[in-house]
Amino acid sequence: MEYMKEVEGKRIHDPFNKNMAISPSRCIWVPGAVIVGAGPSGLAASACLQERGVPSLILERANCIASLWQLKTYDRLRLHLPKKFCELPLMPFPSSFPTYPTKQQFLAYLEAYKEHFGIEPVFNSTVVNADFDHRCGFWRVKTLGMKQEESEYVCQWLIVATGENAEEVVPDIEGMDSFEGPIIHTSSYKSGNLFRGKRILVVGCGNSGMEVCLDLCNYNARPSIVVRDSVHVLPQEMLGTSSFGLSMWLLKWFPVSIVDQILLFVSFFVLGDTSQLGLHRPKLGPLELKNVTGKTPVLDVGTISKIRSGDIKVCPGIKRLMHHYVEFTDGRIQDFDAIILATGYRSNVPSWLKDNHMFSKKDGMPAKSFSNGWKGENGLYAVGFTKRGLLGASIDARRIAQDIEMRWKS
Numbered sequence: 001m002e003y004m005k006e007v008e009g010k011r012i013h014d015p016f017n018k019n020m021a022i023s024p025s026r027c028i029w030v031p032g033a034v035i036v037g038a039g040p041s042g043l044a045a046s047a048c049l050q051e052r053g054v055p056s057l058i059l060e061r062a063n064c065i066a067s068l069w070q071l072k073t074y075d076r077l078r079l080h081l082p083k084k085f086c087e088l089p090l091m092p093f094p095s096s097f098p099t100y101p102t103k104q105q106f107l108a109y110l111e112a113y114k115e116h117f118g119i120e121p122v123f124n125s126t127v128v129n130a131d132f133d134h135r136c137g138f139w140r141v142k143t144l145g146m147k148q149e150e151s152e153y154v155c156q157w158l159i160v161a162t163g164e165n166a167e168e169v170v171p172d173i174e175g176m177d178s179f180e181g182p183i184i185h186t187s188s189y190k191s192g193n194l195f196r197g198k199r200i201l202v203v204g205c206g207n208s209g210m211e212v213c214l215d216l217c218n219y220n221a222r223p224s225i226v227v228r229d230s231v232h233v234l235p236q237e238m239l240g241t242s243s244f245g246l247s248m249w250l251l252k253w254f255p256v257s258i259v260d261q262i263l264l265f266v267s268f269f270v271l272g273d274t275s276q277l278g279l280h281r282p283k284l285g286p287l288e289l290k291n292v293t294g295k296t297p298v299l300d301v302g303t304i305s306k307i308r309s310g311d312i313k314v315c316p317g318i319k320r321l322m323h324h325y326v327e328f329t330d331g332r333i334q335d336f337d338a339i340i341l342a343t344g345y346r347s348n349v350p351s352w353l354k355d356n357h358m359f360s361k362k363d364g365m366p367a368k369s370f371s372n373g374w375k376g377e378n379g380l381y382a383v384g385f386t387k388r389g390l391l392g393a394s395i396d397a398r399r400i401a402q403d404i405e406m407r408w409k410s
Contacts (some may be wrong), residue, residue: 026151032056033157033381036130036140038065038121039108041384041393042161043130044088047117048401051090054408056375057153058121058161059143062129065121066110068165068345069103072187074217077103080207080299082242086390088113088176089397097381099242125151128408130158131354132378139379147195157379157404160353163383164365165345171203175321186212192219198337200224203318205231207296209342210303224334231279232286232297233304234263234289235270247287260285271300277315294387347385356380374399379407 033049035042038060064070078100079086083093086106091113097105111217113119122143129142141153168185176183186208190221192215202209205227216223234243243263250259263286274281282289286297306312312386317329329331358376359365366373366385374382374396381400386392 010404019296021054028151028153030055030057030153030155032057032333032408033137033159034153034155035159035161036127036141037161037384038062038123039068039161039163039384040066040088040390041163041397042121042159043110043113043119044394044397045159045161045383046119047091047113047398048089048196048397049183049404050117052401052405052408054404056159057351058119059125059127059141059153060121060123061126061205063120063123065114066107067174068163069107069110073103074215075103075191076184076211079106081244081389085244087394088390091116096314114376131352132356132380145342157381159383159400160349160359160379160385161383162347162349165346166348167346169343170341170395171343173318173321178323179321179339180323180339181336183341185341185343189340192216192221195219195221195338197221199335201336202225202313202342203339203341204342204344205298205299206344210298210302212340212342212354214301214303214306216326217306217311224315224336226315226318227278228317230282232284233274233279233300234286234297236299236301238263238266240369256287256291260287263287271304272308274304279307290387295386300401315354358382375403
């Protein structure tokens with residue numbers, strides 16, 4: 001194609017080309033969109049484009065789809081929201097699945113989704129650089145394979161689907177090098193089987209931290225959890241329905257402030273006063289806090305009762321680590337056998353997407369707020385960065401496909 005010859009010619013003859021340092025062994029034209037990431041977001045974007053007749057190609061650094069779910073999640077994990085809020089576009093969950101599918105069921109659903117739409121990602125292909133060539137009007141996406149072979153993909157549209165959880169967040173705690181027990185991130189935690197009878201400190205009180213503590217209890221470990229900040233804990237279900245579903249229904253009739261009051265009122269009668277357990281609630285209500293900061297409330301699946309019974313201890317922030325000991329900010333010093341970091345993940349987009357104004361270099365998230373963060377300039381899009389889970393990713397995927405279809409047909 002003439003435009004491919006133009007791209008190649010300019011790359012060879014332009015002595016000021018900033019990308020000359022990487023000389024790909026092959027240059028591949030993609031007639032539709034290149035999607036970076038084969039998680040649920042990337043699969044959803046590919047399926048929605050296919051429905052509208054737009055081809056796409058997914059590049060994935062791992063050797064499988066949904067690598068976070070397959071390789072970095074614990075065994076007991078289930079969807080925290082009912083399946084009707086987590087299905088991807090154009091294909092519902094099987095009716096035989098429970099309301100809250102297991103990790104294995106969700107992965108089976110994703111595999112069936114991939115097969116149904118004939119999606120074939122390019123695995124073991126790590127994107128190391130992507131930038132827009134203004135001279136040619138195309139995106140140039142450079143990758144490295146398993147054997148360090150280099151490739152360059154040229155396309156008109158680039159969809160970032162690497163998500164909010166691309167890289168583990170590991171805090172820098174004083175004395176980490178001197179602590180003699182294992183320190184692992186939840187991405188390496190599978191079950192409490194290896195921690196039977198051990199004193200375990202879980203750092204982080206989000207959904208993962210709370211559920212890992214519960215799992216440790218089920219294996220007769222002795223967990224404690226660090227709660228440094230305030231946190232909203234809601235029952236997973238209220239008044240016979242999911243808390244999330246109830247929230248969505250109430251928001252049709254009432255403003256966020258009123259819905260927050262209702263949620264907190266019901267939570268008090270179901271869970272009691274969580275502040276007495278060391279879990280102090282933020283000043284903003286759970287939904288308002290989510291809208292302002294993106295911080296998700298914890299949905300309790302049994303952890304609160306274990307805290308109330310004393311099976312799980314609540315601790316303040318960590319001051320420093322020493323051998324097998326942990327010193328907390330209130331001056332207490334306790335002995336632990338291992339530490340599990342439930343400190344979450346972050347986006348890695350700024351490390352490979354160059355010269356763009358769509359993503360913040362600080363946190364790798366879209367600079368525009370929710371409902372406007374899916375579209376950038378020069379054919380750049382983002383899916384799965386809404387901090388609203390699978391439902392938000394599905395909304396993004398549909399919008400992106402509709403927008404690209406209009407340009408594809410024109």
